[in-house]
Amino acid sequence: xxxxxxxxxxxxxxxxxxxxxxxxxxxxxxxxxxxxxxxxxxxxxxxxxxxxxxxxxxxxxxxxxxxxxxxxxxxxxxxxxxxxxxxxxxxxxxxxxxxxxxxxxxxxxxxxxxxxxxxxxxxxxxxxxxxxxxxxxxxxxxxxxxxxxxxxxxxxxxxxxxxxxxxxxxxxxxxxxxxxxxxxxxxxxxxxxxxxxxxxxxxxxxxxxxxxxxxxxxxxxxxxxxxxxxxxxxxxxxxxxxxxxxxxxxxxxxxxxxxxxxxxxxxxxxxxxxxxxxxxxxxxxxxxxxxxxxxxxxxxxxxxxxxxxxxxxxxxxxxxxxxxxxxxxxxxxxxxxxxxxxxxxxxxxxxxxxxxxxxxxxxxxxxxxxxxxxxxxxxxxxxxxxxxxxxx
Ligand code: GLA
Numbered sequence: 391x392x393x394x395x396x397x398x399x400x401x402x403x404x405x406x407x408x409x410x411x412x413x414x415x416x417x418x419x420x421x422x423x424x425x426x427x428x429x430x431x432x433x434x435x436x437x438x439x440x441x442x443x444x445x446x447x448x449x450x451x452x453x454x455x456x457x458x459x460x461x462x463x464x465x466x467x468x469x470x471x472x473x474x475x476x477x478x479x480x481x482x483x484x485x486x487x488x489x490x491x492x493x494x495x496x497x498x499x500x501x502x503x504x505x506x507x508x509x510x511x512x513x514x515x516x517x518x519x520x521x522x523x524x525x526x527x528x529x530x531x532x533x534x535x536x537x538x539x540x541x542x543x544x545x546x547x548x549x550x551x552x553x554x555x556x557x558x559x560x561x562x563x564x565x566x567x568x569x570x571x572x573x574x575x576x577x578x579x580x581x582x583x584x585x586x587x588x589x590x591x592x593x594x595x596x597x598x599x600x601x602x603x604x605x606x607x608x609x610x611x612x613x614x615x616x617x618x619x620x621x622x623x624x625x626x627x628x629x630x631x632x633x634x635x636x637x638x639x640x641x642x643x644x645x646x647x648x649x650x651x652x653x654x655x656x657x658x659x660x661x662x663x664x665x666x667x668x669x670x671x672x673x674x675x676x677x678x679x680x681x682x683x684x685x686x687x688x689x690x691x692x693x694x695x696x697x698x699x700x701x702x703x704x705x706x707x708x709x710x711x712x713x714x715x716x717x718x719x720x721x722x723x724x725x726x727x728x729x730x731x732x733x734x735x736x737x738x739x740x741x742x743x744x745x746x747x748x749x750x751x752x753x754x755x756x757x758x759x760x761x762x763x764x765x766x767x768x769x770x771x772x773x774x775x776x777x778x779x780x781x782x
Contacts, residue, residue, distance in 0.1 A: 412632050413494075413529065413577050414600035416693045417665045420455025420496065420530075421448070422639050425610070425669025429461040429507050432477045433484055440491045442672035449493060451684040452693065453668060455530050455579075456488045457496030463509040470515055472522055485527035496530030496579070497523055501563035502537030511537060512567065520570035520578075528578055533567055535560070535584035557588040561597060568598030581636065581665075586621075591628035591635055601634040601665055608638035610646030612654075612773060616728055619658040626699035629663055635699060636665050643670030643679035650774045653754065654726055656682045657775035660692035661700035661714050661724050687753045688777065691722045700724070703741050709733060709770060713742040721780045722753075727770035737766045739780070748780035 421439055423431040440456050443449045464475035474481045485495040499519060500511035512519045512533075523531060541563075542556035549555040564582055571578045582590050582602035590602035604625060605618050618637045629635040640659065642652045659666060668683055675683075682688075691714065700714040700722070708729035714722040723742050727733055739748055739762065750759040754777055770776070 412600070414579050414634065415631050416695075416697070417634050417663050418455055418530070418579055418601065419452045419666040419689075419693075420457055420494070420668070421453055421672065422457040422459055422496070422532075422667045422669055424459035425639055425641060425644060426671045431458065431461060433479060436484060437487055439672055440488045440493055442675075443493060444491050446672055446675055446680065447684060448668065448672065449491070451686065452689055453666070453683075454492070455494045455496050455667070457498070457530055457532065457667065458484075459498045459532065460505045460507040460534070461509055462497070463499075463505065466510065466515070470518055472510060472512075472515065472519055475509075481526045489527060494529035495527060496532065497526075497528045498532045498534060499567075500534050500536040500538060501560075501567060502535065502539070502541060504537040506534055506536040513538070513541075513563075516566045516570045517573070520567065520574050523571075523578065524574035524576040528576075530579040530581065531567070531571060532581045532583050533564065535587070538563055560584065560588060561593050564593075564599065565597040572598055583636075589625075591625050591633075595633045600632055601636045603636045603638060605637065608641060610641040610644040612647050612651040615641065615647070615651075615655050615658075619662070622662055622699070623702045626662070626701060629697070629699040631695075631697040634663065634665055634697075637662060639667040639669040640683070641669060642682050643668070643675060648773065649678050650771060652678075652682055654773060654775040656685075656688060657724050657754075657777045658712075658726065660688045661712050661722060661777070663692055663694070663697055663699045663714075666692055685753065687751075687756065687779070691716065691753070691777070691779070694722075709735055711737070711741060716779070719781075721748075723778050723780050725768075725770060725776045727772065727774050729770070730772050732772060733770045735768060735770060737768060739764050739766065742780065744780055744782060746782065748782060751779045751781075753777040753779060 462474050462478050464473045466472050488495040502511045503513045504511050545556040545559050580599050582599040585606045586604045594602040605621050622637050695717040700712040703711045710726045712724040747763045749761050752759050
């Protein structure tokens, strides 16, 4: 009896420990192969990304996950075990290599029969796949809806009077993998990717997800990036330690936006406590890319212990004002202009709860700007963002 009580206590303590050690207590940071390499990614690309995370200083800035996205899958063997394709000769060896650099290894699959790239998905093999990933040493799984949408369509047709049937099935498909990952005993961050269908910010934690995409895919385009940021405004309160809204990966360094636009991208992502998954070619990082991706103060805002996603205080035309409380009692504040022309504005710090003015630190220049009165006149350049930490 005493033994049983002791065992139960031990289980409770170690469960508490495992929970406290959740790998997604902070928004996860790393690199993902998709935005730059797409369907051509190889074992060598992933190894060199790991090398470059170290040599660029990205790892030491916090970017520790090396996430291999779609198109690694080969065939299943007679026992149903998934094997990588010829571009990935030995997945365990690849994971070991990534780990040897002090990094973590992420992988990708789908609850459907096929991934978005048409490769083998996990449908019907969830437990087996989770165990294979654990055996390889996988630390992160992005689970992308893809062809499961065809299954949902069939359910829709079969249940014309039950509008929710397809979504219940989808949630169960995500739960299945969540349970399978948990059963491996290995801490594997579970990242839901189903483009915001059926409000994953509500059901995500119940299926053991730690982050979930909130929208369709980002692209390397300013308007697309801004649209995604705006789409995340009404669901900010659903994000927090261990359960993060994911507005998708970063495009910084991929060439489709101007510097001030990429700075806006990083500003909004850190204000939203978004997972920070760089998607650029790490071998060609410019000084500008580094200054955005590796700004320690910006990263600290993203990773802040409170884990609050910013509230957009107001949006007036193309100008918006955002605030995010930080654990040390200060407030991170951003002003964003999506206007194509310069705009002179009068900022009222009382809107951010600083009615007596504030001491201001500018994150992007790293400079203290002194004490500001409650009203602050300023000019916003086209497609730009300011990011400050304010103290009473
Ligand atoms: C979907 C996802 C992307 C990427 C591709 C891969 O579009 O949303 O992030 O993983 O699939 O095929």
